Amino acid sequence: MEHGDGDADAASAAGNSGTTDSLEERLRVASLNAVHNSDIQFPAAFEYMEPPKTNATDIRPYLKTAEDEDRALTSHSSTTPPLSKPSSSQVPSTSGFFEHSSSDAEMDRKLRQNKPRLLLMGQRRSGKSSITSVVFHKMPPQETLFLESTTQIQKDSMRSFMDFQVWDFPGQLDYFDPTFDTTEIFSEIGALVWVIDAQDDYTDSLNRLTTTILNLQTTFPHINVEVFIHKIDSLNEEFRSDIYQDIVQRVGDELSDAGYINPNVSYHLTSIYDYSIFEAFSKVIQKLIPQLDTLENLLNILVNSCGMAKAYLFDIWSKIYVASDTRPIDMEVYEMCSDYIDVIVDITDIYGYNRNHEKVLGEQMQEAESSVTIHDGTMIYLKEMNQYLCLVTVIKNDEAKDKKGLIDYNCHIFQDALNAVFARAWEKDKPNENGEQEEQQPDKTPAQAQAEGQLEG
Amino acid sequence: MDTRKRKKKVLLMGKSGSGKSSMRSIIFSNYVAKDVRRLGATIDVEHSHAKFMGNLTLNLWDCGGQDAFMDSYLNAQRENVFSDAEVLIYVFDIESRSVDQDLETYSQVIKALKEYSPTAHIFCLIHKMDLVQTEHRERIYEERCKLIAARSEGLSLETFASSIWDQTLYKAWAGIVHKMIPNLVVIERFLQAFAKQLSAEEIVLFERSTFLTVTNVVTEYGEDNPHPDRHERISNIFKTYKHTVARNTRTTAASAGFLLFKVQTQRFNCFLARFTENTYIFVVVPPGEAAFNCAVLNTLMARDVFAKKTGVEG
Ligand SMILES: Nc1nc2c(ncn2[C@@H]2O[C@H](COP(=O)(O)OP(=O)(O)OP(=O)(O)O)[C@@H](O)[C@H]2O)c(=O)[nH]1
Ligand SMILES: Nc1nc2c(ncn2[C@@H]2O[C@H](COP(=O)(O)OP(=O)(O)OP(=O)(O)O)[C@@H](O)[C@H]2O)c(=O)[nH]1
Ligand SMILES: [Mg+2]
Ligand SMILES: [Mg+2]
Numbered sequence: 174m175e176h177g178d179g180d181a182d183a184a185s186a187a188g189n190s191g192t193t194d195s196l197e198e199r200l201r202v203a204s205l206n207a208v209h210n211s212d213i214q215f216p217a218a219f220e221y222m223e224p225p226k227t228n229a230t231d232i233r234p235y236l237k238t239a240e241d242e243d244r245a246l247t248s249h250s251s252t253t254p255p256l257s258k259p260s261s262s263q264v265p266s267t268s269g270f271f272e273h274s275s276s277d278a279e280m281d282r283k284l285r286q287n288k289p290r291l292l293l294m295g296q297r298r299s300g301k302s303s304i305t306s307v308v309f310h311k312m313p314p315q316e317t318l319f320l321e322s323t324t325q326i327q328k329d330s331m332r333s334f335m336d337f338q339v340w341d342f343p344g345q346l347d348y349f350d351p352t353f354d355t356t357e358i359f360s361e362i363g364a365l366v367w368v369i370d371a372q373d374d375y376t377d378s379l380n381r382l383t384t385t386i387l388n389l390q391t392t393f394p395h396i397n398v399e400v401f402i403h404k405i406d407s408l409n410e411e412f413r414s415d416i417y418q419d420i421v422q423r424v425g426d427e428l429s430d431a432g433y434i435n436p437n438v439s440y441h442l443t444s445i446y447d448y449s450i451f452e453a454f455s456k457v458i459q460k461l462i463p464q465l466d467t468l469e470n471l472l473n474i475l476v477n478s479c480g481m482a483k484a485y486l487f488d489i490w491s492k493i494y495v496a497s498d499t500r501p502i503d504m505e506v507y508e509m510c511s512d513y514i515d516v517i518v519d520i521t522d523i524y525g526y527n528r529n530h531e532k533v534l535g536e537q538m539q540e541a542e543s544s545v546t547i548h549d550g551t552m553i554y555l556k557e558m559n560q561y562l563c564l565v566t567v568i569k570n571d572e573a574k575d576k577k578g579l580i581d582y583n584c585h586i587f588q589d590a591l592n593a594v595f596a597r598a599w600e601k602d603k604p605n606e607n608g609e610q611e612e613q614q615p616d617k618t619p620a621q622a623q624a625e626g627q628l629e630g
Numbered sequence: 631m632d633t634r635k636r637k638k639k640v641l642l643m644g645k646s647g648s649g650k651s652s653m654r655s656i657i658f659s660n661y662v663a664k665d666v667r668r669l670g671a672t673i674d675v676e677h678s679h680a681k682f683m684g685n686l687t688l689n690l691w692d693c694g695g696q697d698a699f700m701d702s703y704l705n706a707q708r709e710n711v712f713s714d715a716e717v718l719i720y721v722f723d724i725e726s727r728s729v730d731q732d733l734e735t736y737s738q739v740i741k742a743l744k745e746y747s748p749t750a751h752i753f754c755l756i757h758k759m760d761l762v763q764t765e766h767r768e769r770i771y772e773e774r775c776k777l778i779a780a781r782s783e784g785l786s787l788e789t790f791a792s793s794i795w796d797q798t799l800y801k802a803w804a805g806i807v808h809k810m811i812p813n814l815v816v817i818e819r820f821l822q823a824f825a826k827q828l829s830a831e832e833i834v835l836f837e838r839s840t841f842l843t844v845t846n847v848v849t850e851y852g853e854d855n856p857h858p859d860r861h862e863r864i865s866n867i868f869k870t871y872k873h874t875v876a877r878n879t880r881t882t883a884a885s886a887g888f889l890l891f892k893v894q895t896q897r898f899n900c901f902l903a904r905f906t907e908n909t910y911i912f913v914v915v916p917p918g919e920a921a922f923n924c925a926v927l928n929t930l931m932a933r934d935v936f937a938k939k940t941g942v943e944g
Contacts, residue, residue, distance in 0.1 A: 505878040519867045520867065524855070525897050526854075533916050534916050537922075
């Protein structure tokens with residue numbers, strides 16, 4: 174539903190009986206509730222209270238910072254809205270929390286064209302299949318005990334905000350066997366994930382790893398090599414860091430002895446029994462997103478203008494995070510944010526069924542939204558961005574928490590920008606579809622620049 | 631109200647290793663399932679108190695199940711153990727190789743209970759069901775129930791299949807405490823009226839620290855929910871998240887909690903809020919932003935009315 178210029182007044186005059194779910198309508202409702210809140214007399218009995226239909230404070234459309242909102246709330250000025258909602262089709266929502274519908278087929282199609290490949294390699298029983306099962310198939314970690322040794326390359330296709338393939342290799346395979354078409358395997362590559370069982374003797378694994386890196390180096394020098402130092406769950410802190418140091422050192426030495434000086438190798442400590450495997454995969458995937466810088470920028474602006482402590486953009490289904498604001502990562506909020514997605518997914522699974530009755534009590538935004546305030550006052554706020562992605566943020570500042578209208582508004586602008594960013598990139602990638610990976614970052618498109626401008630102010 | 635009556639003696643019995651202390655620790659002491667392996671066998675009887683909704687206190691007797699202790703409960707300590715019991719929770723280990731002997735012991739316990747507390751309720755938990763393959767669970771459970779019923783001397787009996795590894799644990803224990811809550815009828819009548827006021831689909835009351843379902847009401851709008859196990863699932867979801875929160879805010883799970891939780895989607899809205907001192911209220915309403923915000927506010931305001939009308943102050 175879009176509003177033309179000058180419709181803001183009309184929307185507020187229409188009261189809550191209007192048919193729009195537009196932003197300004199939502200903001201109006203939010204402000205009503207704020208007013209409502211302060212007027213409460215705590216009656217002895219409870220009654221359903223219709224929101225008053227008076228023309229309460231008009232929300233100024235250009236909300237950028239907390240101060241701006243304060244000004245807006247006192248000034249009563251009304252201006253025309255700067256942007257309309259993203260093309261919200263009349264079709265029922267494309268919600269990431271319900272079954273995936275395909276209302277935005279065109280966008281979807283473009284997404285599919287970018288298909289990096291993640292190759293999981295390493296010794297037998299190092300944990301490759303367990304990792305793919307836990308991260309991409311939601312298998313409970315303890316059930317991996319029953320996984321059988323892999324005998325053929327297992328290829329999975331992941332459809333999400335971007336498409337990627339995950340190839341799980343059998344451990345005993347010689348990856349450079351001449352009968353193997355290495356160019357076929359490595360051509361479209363995104364990253365090579367090398368899994369090492371940290372609870373076992375890893376000498377052989379390291380030898381194979383360095384051989385592999387050196388073999389690839391001549392033909393595919395731009396491969397990201399991601400070493401997962403895996404099964405760290407039963408190792409204590411000290412032992413973990415010793416092993417980490419040791420592996421980094423030995424691989425580095427081997428490679429430099431062979432004359433390979435600046436190898437493109439990263440290391441991660443992982444376990445399927447906690448969030449570390451999701452964290453590591455997030456980092457791996459982030460490197461494959463050409464728009465990462467832009468996303469991070471947008472998130473930085475968002476957290477600054479809303480007074481958030483941290484913001485993550487998560488892939489709802491895999492719980493991999495696509496980007497976060499770039500302040501130093503506070504692991505303590507990461508787990509609360511990623512587990513919060515489970516809470517919402519589970520609750521929507523229970524109550525998101527198709528009702529026989531079509532009872533509704535009024536208008537509401539299309540996107541799912543949730544928040545929890547925990548005992549120490551910290552608020553976790555989640556908002557669905559599109560069918561794949563959701564924003565999860567942590568808000569500690571008391572004043573920021575109260576500014577629901579501001580948060581809503583800025584999240585909306587972020588959402589628009591996000592969709593614009595991906596849409597543009599997909600278009601850009603198109604000519605490259607069959608060609609080699611483009612090297613430089615795509616330039617900022619006008620849409621991105623505009624979105625940043627709006628948030629930034 | 632008579633304070634003595636509010637304290638209800640609950641006997642927790644069954645063979646050693648059947649999982650009694652594990653369940654008690656998870657439900658009442660905020661253990662997580664994988665921590666219970668560290669529990670040692672219980673020596674004699676371990677007493678603990680579990681406060682429930684302020685005016686109900688469970689006086690839990692966790693009776694170590696090793697043969698020597700069993701023998702002593704049935705003989706030397708017979709009167710002390712079995713008198714004044716409100717509830718007996720008897721736990722059967724589904725993995726046990728000596729079913730007949732287990733039933734024989736059970737039978738002796740029932741006789742003692744009938745002698746000293748003839749009005750007590752019995753709850754039998756067929757436990758560790760996770761160790762049985764899913765397709766056989768139902769059948770094995772039904773068979774066990776029959777054997778147990780035959781030995782229960784006609785006392786009031788309810789059975790549950792349970793496992794610490796899924797929500798069945800919450801279902802069983804919610805069933806148990808539900809039986810003991812005073813003035814439940816008044817509470818339910820209140821919630822029914824309130825649900826109607828809010829046009830809610832359903833309202834569930836959870837106990838604050840255990841997250842067990844105290845009671846729930848469903849209206850016509852919520853009656854086609856296809857998930858009959860949803861309440862225990864919600865207990866499980868929130869208790870799990872509470873552990874995450876505790877871990878990450880460096881507090882104990884006992885002091886971690888939620889002030890307000892809200893979800894708004896296209897198909898439903900719901901929220902969880904602190905209600906009375908010892909309960910959370912969970913309300914599901916049809917979509918509609920303004921009505922939702924009103925429902926939240928109204929719920930917060932309804933607290934006092936609730937306390938006054940139901941006598942549940944704590
Ligand atoms: N403790 C611990 N065990 C793990 C972890 N990840 C995997 N495992 C166990 O490692 C064993 C082997 O796992 P797989 O995933 O089958 O190993 P793989 O690398 O696929 O083996 P191949 O298919 O033979 O190459 C299983 O018993 C898993 O339960 C982990 O993070 N911690
Ligand atoms: N697989 C499975 N194991 C369980 C379950 N519940 C408890 N256990 C295990 O059973 C073992 C014994 O549990 P306890 O709770 O100490 O047994 P108890 O009944 O208190 O034993 P006594 O104190 O000697 O009478 C523990 O190692 C638990 O890990 C369950 O639901 N499934
Ligand atoms: Mg495998
Ligand atoms: Mg015990």
